[in-house]
Amino acid sequence: MPNKRAGHLWGNSGSFLFLTSPFLLFWAFFWVVPLFTGVDLAMQESQQFSGSLPGTGYTHSPFSNFERAINDPKFIHSLENTSLFVGGSILITLGLSFFLAISVYELNKKFQGICLFLLLIPSFALPGSLATLFYLFFHGKSGALNQFLVIPLGFDPINWMMDPSWILPCLVLQAVWRWTGVITLVLYCGIRAIPHWQFEVARIEGATAWTKVRTILFPGTRHLLLFSGIFLLVDGVAAFSGAYNLLGGSGGVLDAGLLFVTYAYQVAFPGGSGRFDLPLASAACVLVAGTTACFAWLLLRVRKRMGN
Amino acid sequence: MNRLFSPILTGLVLLITAYPFAWMFLSSFKTNREIYQPGKMLPESFDPFAYKLLFSGELFDFTAVLVRSLLLAGGQAIFACLVTAATGFALAKGRFRGKSLLFWAALLIILYPKQAMSLALFEWMARLEITGNLYGLMLSGVASGLGVIFFTQVFRKVPDELIDLAKVEGQSPFFCFFTLLPLIFPALCTYGILHFFLCWQEHLLPLLTLGSDQLTLPLALAKLGDSSYHTPEAVGLAAGVLAMIPLFLLFGYFFRRVRTALADWVVS
Numbered sequence: 001m002p003n004k005r006a007g008h009l010w011g012n013s014g015s016f017l018f019l020t021s022p023f024l025l026f027w028a029f030f031w032v033v034p035l036f037t038g039v040d041l042a043m044q045e046s047q048q049f050s051g052s053l054p055g056t057g058y059t060h061s062p063f064s065n066f067e068r069a070i071n072d073p074k075f076i077h078s079l080e081n082t083s084l085f086v087g088g089s090i091l092i093t094l095g096l097s098f099f100l101a102i103s104v105y106e107l108n109k110k111f112q113g114i115c116l117f118l119l120l121i122p123s124f125a126l127p128g129s130l131a132t133l134f135y136l137f138f139h140g141k142s143g144a145l146n147q148f149l150v151i152p153l154g155f156d157p158i159n160w161m162m163d164p165s166w167i168l169p170c171l172v173l174q175a176v177w178r179w180t181g182v183i184t185l186v187l188y189c190g191i192r193a194i195p196h197w198q199f200e201v202a203r204i205e206g207a208t209a210w211t212k213v214r215t216i217l218f219p220g221t222r223h224l225l226l227f228s229g230i231f232l233l234v235d236g237v238a239a240f241s242g243a244y245n246l247l248g249g250s251g252g253v254l255d256a257g258l259l260f261v262t263y264a265y266q267v268a269f270p271g272g273s274g275r276f277d278l279p280l281a282s283a284a285c286v287l288v289a290g291t292t293a294c295f296a297w298l299l300l301r302v303r304k305r306m307g308n
Numbered sequence: 309m310n311r312l313f314s315p316i317l318t319g320l321v322l323l324i325t326a327y328p329f330a331w332m333f334l335s336s337f338k339t340n341r342e343i344y345q346p347g348k349m350l351p352e353s354f355d356p357f358a359y360k361l362l363f364s365g366e367l368f369d370f371t372a373v374l375v376r377s378l379l380l381a382g383g384q385a386i387f388a389c390l391v392t393a394a395t396g397f398a399l400a401k402g403r404f405r406g407k408s409l410l411f412w413a414a415l416l417i418i419l420y421p422k423q424a425m426s427l428a429l430f431e432w433m434a435r436l437e438i439t440g441n442l443y444g445l446m447l448s449g450v451a452s453g454l455g456v457i458f459f460t461q462v463f464r465k466v467p468d469e470l471i472d473l474a475k476v477e478g479q480s481p482f483f484c485f486f487t488l489l490p491l492i493f494p495a496l497c498t499y500g501i502l503h504f505f506l507c508w509q510e511h512l513l514p515l516l517t518l519g520s521d522q523l524t525l526p527l528a529l530a531k532l533g534d535s536s537y538h539t540p541e542a543v544g545l546a547a548g549v550l551a552m553i554p555l556f557l558l559f560g561y562f563f564r565r566v567r568t569a570l571a572d573w574v575v576s
Contacts, residue, residue: 024413096321103314125548127509129545133328136346142346230418240512
């Protein structure tokens, strides 16, 4: 939050209007107006229902589409899947990235840069490429996951994309694979920013590795962990490309991998379920995006309190 | 942590992250039969048939797809850098009414999932009759909340004495902003790359707003992955490899600057 008193420049508001006007213009034109367009669309009567009102018991009201969304089992199912997807990917990515950042930090300085760069490689790939790679390399009886993880542990090979109970974990793994490098880089920078004397004191006092994590590394990076969590939350709710490529635009077997944006896409366009119900899709988007924004804002308030 | 734990964990994760991409590159020279044996690393021969097929134009004009994606991501990144850096400068160094409101506007963009806005944006662009227009799509992503917050932090670290000097010399804020741009070059590179990276991977909005004759890379990859096209798997992998190259080069060349700028930003 900017300090109102801060600022060192000329007190001429006109000059600043000139500097900020391009942003304000683009913001209004491509964010505010579409936001209201979305709300307006969500309140319109669906083409599916117009003309079929008599005898159907359906009366349109501005909130009809929101009600229809909430009463649509597929929407609720997509929300459950998205919550599991987001929760799983945030927990695993943050946990793994945190310990990975510490590990890289403790490596010889010569190797730190190259390790960080190599860890970033999955994030360079398009989500579509990750999906293809996941399908060809990890998936299948002879795929890497079965060959190196499942079979050596004594289990039967898993049919990752056809078994409904494994589709969602596949999507979570894909998200973790994609973002771990980026979050590790951010947390590594955070660890580098911790004053060195804290580590010296810990060393002199003979602190164990766990004590260092608990008293120095975690407090020193918790703001970044929260920031990364918010980033992953917003990105996870909006996840589309990976699931779209991996499941061919569907939700997979029994809709086990149906994420929220895929649901909205399916409802809105004939390419999906053929419903072409843009008002319902908009109502679902307004509900979910609004809730996510509020939740993320609450998390930011937590961050502010932590700062105080 | 334990002296052995760090290299083992790092090595293991590096193997999981980097090895599949080495396999992906080598598999772009393989036949389907070889690809369906993921344990096999090297191809029987390094025949670049997949790359030839991609650039032959038989499937679609892949060169045009690459150029379109570069134009979209590059153009949007440059515009976003300039627009958000100017706003960040005003927020960091200016004193004017509505400053908090501007900050909240930027924050809202970050907190509101972009993909959930895509349907409404598509509807709005359709009303304006700018769907199918690459430049319309390019401009739609210029107002970046992340950019504004990032540059606000960056300009806060610029010494106030420089601003005083500009005042004494009678410079306008606008001119002062442009004078200071070389000072924040690493930050400009970092954000430019980050924005390029996010735009390069954008799938839903191009899918909704661009026609089937105006594919970008994510759309082209989805098309190649569609089994009804019966393209060899190597072609999809080759396209994936080619799609990674620009990001690989950008990050490779600017990685040190990105790390420095990110570390400065993290501290602030």
